[in-house]
Amino acid sequence: MIQFYEHFPVISVMGLFLAAFLVEIFGNKNKTIRYGISLIACLAAAAMTLYLIIPVFRDGKIISYWMGGWAPEGGYAFGIGYEIDGLGLFFGILTSITFLMSVIFSKRYMERDAHLGHYYTLFLMLAGSVLGLVFTGDVFNLFIMIEIMTFAAVALTAFRHGKHPEALEGAFKYLVLGSIGSSLTLLGVALLYLSTHTLNMAQISALLSSQGFKPTTLFAFAMMLSGLAVKSFVVPFHTPAADAYATAPASVSTLFSGMVNKAGIYGMIRLTYILFRVMDRESVMLLLALIGALTMFVGVTMALAQHDFKRLLAFHSISQIGYVLMSVGLGSVLGLYGGLFHALNHTLFKGLLFLTAGAVYYATGTTNLDKLGGLAKRMPATTACFLVGAFAISGIPPFNGFASKWLIYQAAYEKAVQSGNFVYVIITITALLVSVMTLASFIKVTSAAFLGQQPASLKEVKEVPFSMQLPMFIMSALCLICGLLYRPVLTYLVGPAVSAAMDPSAYIDTMMGSGYAITHGVLPSSMGFAMISAWDPRFWLLLFIIVTCAVTLVAVSDARTRGPVSLPQPGETDAKHATFFGGEKSTHSHVSGSDLFWGFKKDLKGYFHVIGDLHSGRTNDYALWVVLGVTVIMLFTFIFLS
C-alpha cells in the first residue's frame, strides 16, 4: 500500500520542471501569471518536501519510489528509483528553504530586468534539478540532474550580461569547468557500471561491499569524487565559483551558495559514506579533511583581499564549504553532526548575506566596497540583517555559526587526540584561525559599506521594499533560532541525516528488498552520539536579557545623575556634533575596505601576491587547476587506498 506522501518527492521535482515550461509558454508577456506560477510551484515543492519530515525524520521511514513501477527483479534494479532517506531529505530541506526565500526576494529585486520569463524558467529548473539530485537513488539520474543544474546555473549567471559584461566571462568559466566536472562524474558512473552492472545506488553500495575493490572501482571513485568536488567548488576547483557568484544576480547567488554547492557536498557524502563505505576510511577521510582545510584557508585569505561585496561573499562561501567538508571528512559521528549542521547554518547565513548584498545593489546600484559607506543610516533593516549574518558566519555567540563551529572544533580535536595524528591538530588550528579571519573580513564590509560616513552619491538611497526585507527577516530569525535552540535542531533535523549516513543497511534494504544488505555483507550499525558540550543556550539568552535589563534600568533611572545625552539636530551640522578632524572643518572622509588591515597584508604580502596571481582569470589556468586537482586525488586514491 503506497502512502499518499510517497508521491511527494516526484511531484515536487516534476512540478518544478513542469512550472518551468509553463512559465516559458504562458508567462513571457504577463508578469502576474509568470510570478504566480513560479511562486506556487516553489511553495508547493517546499511544502511537500517539508511534509516529508513527518514520515522520514519522525517515524524513521525511508521512502522508495520506482518510476513507472519498475521495481527490482531477481536482485537487480532496472528502473530509475527515487529514494529519500534522512540524508537526502536534510539536503532537500536546505534546498527548499533556499529557493523559497529566493523566489520571494526575486519579485522586486528582478523587476528592473527584461526577459524575466527566461529568468523564472531557469530558476525553476535549477530548483527542480537540485531537489531531484538529492532525492534520486540512481547514479545516472544524479549525473543528469547535475547537468541540468550546471546548465541552468550557467545561464542564470549570464542573465545580467547587458549591464555587466563580466557576467558572460563568469558564465563561460563556470561552463567550462562545470563541464569538466560533469564529464568526470559521467566517466565515474560509466566505470562504476562496468564493475557492478547496475546504476542503482543502493545496489552499488551492497555489491561493492561484497565484491571488494578492483582498480576500475578505485578509478571510478577518484573520478566521481573529483567531479563532485568540482560541483561543490572546493580548492583547487573553486575558481569559477568566485566569478559566477559575484556576477550573477544576488537572488541566484543565494541559490548557488544555498543549494548548488550543497548538492556537491551531498554527492560527496553519499559517495564516501554510502557507495564506497567499505573503503579504507581513515585515508579517504584524511583526504577530505585536508581538502577541506585547504579550502577554508584559501577561501578566507582570498576574501580578505577582495573589494567587491559579492565576490567577497563568494570566497566566504568557498571557505565555509571547506568547514563542512573538513568536518564531514573527520569520519566521526560528532564530525558529521558538526558538518551537516554547519551546512544548514551556511545555507541560512550565507543566503542571508547574499540577499543583503542584493538589497545593497538594488538600493545603490553597486557592490563595490570602495564606493559604499554609511548605509546604516539609510537602510537600517538591511544593516541589522547583515550584522546578524556577519556575526553568525564569524561564529559570534549566540548565533548559529557558533554552535556548529563549536561542534566542528570539538570533532577535529577529538580526532586529533584519538588518532594521534598531528595533521589534525594543524587542521584544528587552521579552523580556529580561519574563523577570526572571517570575522576580520566581515568587519571590513561592516565598516566600509554599512557604517562610517556617507558619500554624497548615496544621500538619496532608500530602504528596499518589504517583499525584499521579508526573506531577510526570516533568514535572520532562523539564524538566531538555530543558534539558541541548537539542541532540538541537532536532535530532530541533523540527527536523522547523520544516522542515515552512518548506517546504509536500511537504505539498501528499502530499495532492494529486505535482507539484501545482509547477504552482501552490509551490517546494520548502531551508533552512539555523545555530544561533548553540555551548554544550554536558553540559559544564556536569559542571562543576556537579565544583564541588559539591569544595565538599561540603571541607565534610565539615573538619567539625572549621569551626564546628559546630546543628540545632533537632524539636518543641521553644528560644530559640536561634527566629526573631530583635529580642529579642521569636517569633510567626507571614509576609510574604505581596501585600506583596512594594512599591517596584516604587508606582513603576508608574499602569500597574498602568490595566491592573487594564481587566480589569474584565465580559463586555461583554471582548467589546469582542475586537472592538477584530479591528478592529486587520483594519485592519492591509488597510493593510499588500493
Added chain:
Amino acid sequence: MILVNYIVSICLIALGLYVMCSKRELIKIVIGMGIMDYGINMLIVSIGFHENGTAPIYTLADIINGNLSFFVDPIPQALTLTSIVIGACVDAMALSLVIMIKRRYKTTDADEVRRLKG
C-alpha cells in the same frame, strides 16, 4: 579490438583536457570540451560492447528455437544517447556565450577575457 576502443577514448579525453589547458582561443576551448565528451561517450559504448554480440532484440521464435546468443548491453547505449544530447546542448550554450563575449569584449582570446581575477 575492444582494447583499442579504450585506448582511443582515454586519448581523446586527455586530448580534450590538453586543449582546454593550453589553447587561448575560446572556440578552441569549446572544441576541447567537445572532444572530451566524445571520448567519454566512446568509453561508455565500449563498456557495453561484446564482440560478436547481437542486438538485444528477441522474437518469440528465437526463444523457442533456443538460438539465444550473447548480446550487447543496451543500457550504456541509452546512457550515451542521453549524454550526447546533453553534450550538444552544453556546446551550443558555450558557443552562444562565446558569441556574446566576442560582441562585448571584442575578442575571443582567453588572455584578454579576464576582467574577473584576483
Added chain:
Amino acid sequence: MFKKLIAESMTKSPWIYHVNTGSCNGCDIELVACLTPRYDVERYGFKLAGTPRHADIVVVSGPITSQSKDRLIRTLEQVPNPHCVVTIGSCPQSGNVFKGSYSVEAPLEKFCEVDVAIAGCTPKPEAIIEGLYKAAQILKKKREAMQ
C-alpha cells in the same frame, strides 16, 4: 550618593587636551614638564587626552593666530560639558609681544569664557599645576551647577 561621588571625582581625574595656537613652544614644554617625574601631575589624576571628546580641561597656549582661531573654536565646541578652559602664558591672555599684529587675535576671552588664566612667559610648572588644580575645582562647581 552617586551625585556626590561623581562631583568628587570631577576634581580627581581631570583629563587635559592641549591646543597650541601658534605658541613659541615654551609653554608647551613647561606643560610637558609637569608630567615628568619631578612634578608628576598624574598623582592628582591629570592625564593628557588624545581627543577633545575625552577632555575636561582644554589648555590653550599661544596668541591665537588668525589661522588657528576657527580651529580652536571648533575644537572647544566639541568638548563635552562640564569643561574648563585654561590659558597658559601671557599670549592667549593679552597677545604678549605679538599684540597689534594683523595675524593675531588674542585675547581668548573674545571667543569663549576662560576659567583660569596662568600668566607668565613662560609660567613655571608649579604655577601651571596650581592653575590646573584650580580648574579642577571649578569643574566640580560646574558639574554641580548642571543639575
Added chain:
Amino acid sequence: MPEFVSNLLNILLVALHVLVFPGLLFAAVGGLLLAGIDRKVLARMQRRVGPPIVQPFYDFFKLMGKETIIPAAARPGIYQAAPIIGMVSLSLMMLFFPIFGHSAAFATKADLIVILYLLTIPAVALIIGGSASGSPFAGVGISREMVVMLGYELPLVMVLLTVAKKVGGDTMTFALEDIAVWQLANGSLLFHWSMIPAAIAFLLIIPAEVGTQPFDVAEAETEICEGPLIEYSGAPLAIFKLNTAMKMFVMTALFQVLFLGGIDLGKYWLLGGAVLFVISAVLTVLCMTFIHAITARLKVEHLFKFYWTVVAGLALVSLVLVWFGL
C-alpha cells in the same frame, strides 16, 4: 507552586551570579583595582609618585557624569549599545572560571572554545562601536585592532590546545573544571617544564588583549587620537574604559585558572584561595607593567610579525613537546 518558586530562585541565583559575584560587580571592582595597581607601579618604576590606586574609579565616575555627545555621522543605536555588549560578555566570561577553589557557576565540557569566542566579543564591540562613530581616525583604529586580534589569536589558540592536550591526554577535554582537577592532582601547569613556553606566550598575549603598551597600536592617542574611542564621551566611554579594566581582570583570572591551579589548600580553601587569587592576579599584572615600562609602542606590522613568529613559536614548542608526551 514549588517548582515555579524553585525556578524563580534559580533565575535569581543566576542573576546574582551574573551581576554581583563572580560577574559584573566583582570583575569591575577587581579590574579597576588592578588597573590602579598597574598605573601606580608603572609610576614608581619611572620614579614618579603616581596616582592613587583608586584612580580608575575616579576616572570611571567622572566619565559617567560627563555629557555624552553623539556625533552627527554616528549611528546612535549601535554607537551606544556597543560598550554594553562588550561589558555583558566580559561579565559572563567570569562565570566559567573556577576561582577561589569555587567551582564555576557555569561549567561546560568545552569552556575553552566558549571563552575564546567570548573574548572576541569585547574587541568586536569596540570595533563596531568605533566604526559606528563615523570618524576616519576610528577607521584606522579598528583596522589596527583587528590586525592585533589576528596576531594574538593564533598563539592563543595554540596555548589553549596545548593545555587541553596536556590535561586530557588521549581523551579530549576543553573543560576548565578538568583542568583544575588535573592540576590539583599533578601540580600547577606552570611548573611542568614543557608548559613554560606556553605560559610565557600567554603572558605576552595579555597586553595585546588588554591593549597596553607596547601593543596599544589600536588606541595610540598620540598618532590616531585614541582610535576607535575618538568620538566617544561620557557614559559609553566610561563603560569602554571599564571594559579594558575588566579584560585585564579576566585575563589574569584565566592565567591563574590555566597555569596556577595546582595548589591544594585543604580546609582553608576559601581564605587561601582568595589570597592566592589576589597574589597571582597582581603578579600577572606586574609582568604586564614591567613590559609596559621598558618598551615603546610597536608598529602594527612589527606587532603582527612578533605574534606570528616569536609568540606562536613559543606556543608551538610547547604544543609539540606536549604532543610527544613530555
